[in-house]
Amino acid sequence: MIDEPLERLRAAARRTRELALNRARTGLGHQDADDDAGTIGTDGALGFDPFPLLEALHHSGVRVVVIGQVAGIMHGSTELTGDLDLLWDGAPAHAPALAAAFTSVNAQLIDEKGNPVATHPDFFLRPKAQFTAPGAGGDCCTPALPWGNLRVREFLDRAITAVDPGGLEVHYVSRKDLIRMRRAIGRPKDLRRADELDSSASERRGGRPASNSAEDCQRG
Numbered sequence: 001m002i003d004e005p006l007e008r009l010r011a012a013a014r015r016t017r018e019l020a021l022n023r024a025r026t027g028l029g030h031q032d033a034d035d036d037a038g039t040i041g042t043d044g045a046l047g048f049d050p051f052p053l054l055e056a057l058h059h060s061g062v063r064v065v066v067i068g069q070v071a072g073i074m075h076g077s078t079e080l081t082g083d084l085d086l087l088w089d090g091a092p093a094h095a096p097a098l099a100a101a102f103t104s105v106n107a108q109l110i111d112e113k114g115n116p117v118a119t120h121p122d123f124f125l126r127p128k129a130q131f132t133a134p135g136a137g138g139d140c141c142t143p144a145l146p147w148g149n150l151r152v153r154e155f156l157d158r159a160i161t162a163v164d165p166g167g168l169e170v171h172y173v174s175r176k177d178l179i180r181m182r183r184a185i186g187r188p189k190d191l192r193r194a195d196e197l198d199s200s201a202s203e204r205r206g207g208r209p210a211s212n213s214a215e216d217c218q219r220g
Contacts, residue, residue: 006170102119150181
């Protein structure tokens with residue numbers, strides 16, 4: 001296993017692109033993801049590369065935390081994904097910089113009916129902003145999205161930061177909090193991936209058991 005979280009993600013993105021290289025487009029977006037297979041079967045897997053947007057977010061100065069299966073991969077999950085789901089604090093003062101980051105990679109925002117909308121800071125103040133970009137689409141969410149009884153705002157504070165040799169910083173949700181998100185959502189893929197993360201954590205501790213609606217922000 002590759003040790004570094006960002007190298008794991010780069011390797012997984014390459015495998016995803018290779019897997020989808022000769023696949024015809026289906027018209028399925030990340031919102032159409034199967035509850036068992038996830039977004040690997042959608043058009044999001046074609047040319048999947050989350051790094052241009054992650055670079056733009058890093059340079060924006062806004063603290064944005066990766067959630068969903070990209071975070072799972074960074075924690076060592078072996079399952080591939082075709083989307084990038086994000087969580088930020090939803091503070092109006094940060095919205096202009098966030099919008100500028102998305103604009104810099106030619107991302108397109110999409111409303112609840114699937115129609116493209118202008119990349120305006122106010123759109124990011126919604127509980128969930130759906131987006132597509134040349135390398136990765138997904139959801140950019142705030143703690144205002146219904147997350148059941150999870151205190152998701154605290155997840156932002158507990159997020160881990162990965163740094164590559166070039167200085168790129170990527171914040172991603174902690175393993176424990178990601179497992180909580182997975183189990184709270186409860187779809188087949190979420191429970192399977194939560195078990196995978198739990199098992200790998202237990203193995204690292206020498207076999208001791210782990211201590212122990214955001215669905216739209218974790219389509220994976």
